[in-house]
Amino acid sequence: MSSLTILVAIAIPIAVSVFLFFISCCFLRRRASKKFNTLPEENGEVEIPDVESLQFDLDKIEAATNKFSDDNKIGEGGFGAVYKGTFPNGEQ
Structure with missing residues (x-):
């Protein structure tokens, strides 16, 4: 194998892993903000x-x-x- 093939074989999985990690962080942050920013009137709660x-x-x-x-x-x-x-x- 050439050094270019080895470099691509290492770089692509790392890039995909970083991308999936970034997407997961964005998803969890969005989910947490929806969970804690609810208004009492929407949930039928009494203040x-x-x-x-x-x-x-x-x-x-x-x-x-x-x-x-x-x-x-x-x-x-x-x-x-x-x-x-x-x-x-x-x-x-």
Whole structure:
């Protein structure tokens, strides 16, 4: 084999590998940007204005769930039982 044939046999696979690596990086970057740039309205999510709106006293939660009654249990989650509760103002 001539030195030109050997050079071509080495250069073409390297060039193809670099090209495929570049295409893969572009694809993954585009996929990641689509994943994190979604708006809450598009997904049907409700935006929570602040952390304080998520905090309730244990007494209020016990009253809303009828002291964690089995009648109000709606399932099991990764962190334990999930209960449905209704506050005195009608909010669930």
